[in-house]
Amino acid sequence: MDTPSPAPPQAAFVRAYPPMDPPTGPALWLLLRDGEVLVRGGALIESEGDPRGDGVNRTPLYLGTLGGRPCLADDLGPQEALPEGCRLVPLRALFGQIGEAEFALAGYASQMLYWRRTSGFCPVCGHEAEMRPGDWGRRCPRCGHVAYPHVTPAVLILVHDGGARILLGHKPGWGPRYSILAGFVEPGESLEECVRREVQEEAGLEVADLVYAGSQPWPYPHQLMIGFTARHAAGEPRVDAEELDDARWFTAETLPDLPPPVSLSRQMIDAWTAAQTK
Ligand SMILES: [Zn+2]
The missing domain is CATH 3.90.79.10 (Nucleoside Triphosphate Pyrophosphohydrolase)
Known part of the structure; x- marks a missing residue:
């Protein structure tokens, strides 16, 4: 007799890599500034569009899906006003306040945003580095140096x-x-x-x-x-x-x-x- 394989848990995080596009529908928004995460009502923000409203030059990172919801991460500018009803909470303070998978996701977002902030230029020759398709590495088009997110x-x-x-x-x-x-x-x-x-x-x-x-x-x-x-x-x-x-x-x-x-x-x-x- 066939045993039905158990359905994956709803909260499972499935990673995505550039240049994949997020599926449509409400997304989880991981917006961070100085190690703090933007939350609304004590929870991660779920929103159909960017909770900051329209803005220029916004390029959130698409990290994957959590329970089928696309997860988007971006840095909040130092002067950027917080969306209505939202506040910033230190990442560590979210432990036990939100679900385990959500907490892990917020940590992952923090690491990937750190990587984006610190990997824009080649450490060998100083040329602007390019995203590599298929992973989170960055490649220098001038000297060929490749670097990956730090662990x-x-x-x-x-x-x-x-x-x-x-x-x-x-x-x-x-x-x-x-x-x-x-x-x-x-x-x-x-x-x-x-x-x-x-x-x-x-x-x-x-x-x-x-x-x-x-x-x-x-x-x-x-x-x-x-x-x-x-x-x-x-x-x-x-x-x-x-x-x-x-x-x-x-x-x-x-x-x-x-x-x-x-x-x-x-x-x-x-x-x-x-x-x-x-
Ligand atoms: Zn280089």
Whole structure:
């Protein structure tokens, strides 16, 4: 007997690439300025036409469809008046306020608008760069240099002692907040090498038993966070004060102030705590 394949979820985001044109009908408008997203009534703006009204030289990016609705992104000019009934909200503040798919879409829009703002000219010869059909790359018609939107990988490391404790670090300026260790991947480095180096550099520890824990786009402006858990293998926590001014062990009962729930760091800590208290 044939089993009907499940219908795709209504909220699925389907990517589009230039020079595709958006389908007609009401669109989701991602209008951003300085890391803030324009919302109406606390939700992303859905509108048949440009909610800013008619304007010259407007070239919104068509990013794809969400639940069948075309998604268009554009920068709001620094002096541009906000449409009636709309306000700007910091991207991060939208977490938990709008749907997960909408939140991810707003982050994607932010990254793509950043890319458009920063890729207009060839970094080799300075000539104006052209859009490449079929992807988001830009090509220089003079020297042929091609560049793609930035994705900068960074690892998050939840170091545990194999028992009831995890290592959390504190950076100068963080106030009472502690978090798991983190660091950018260097060129020529695997994710595993990066985990071992960062834990050694930031906390003076050796780790083993690395386990992948998930990933998260972090569009501020274009990181990809890749989470691992790792077991403490040798050494006592010590900090070099350059990156961290404290690193110490905590149990689920003694956790300090933690990063906000939007972050994979926090989600990893919460997952570990939940496993401890099972
Ligand atoms: Zn060039």
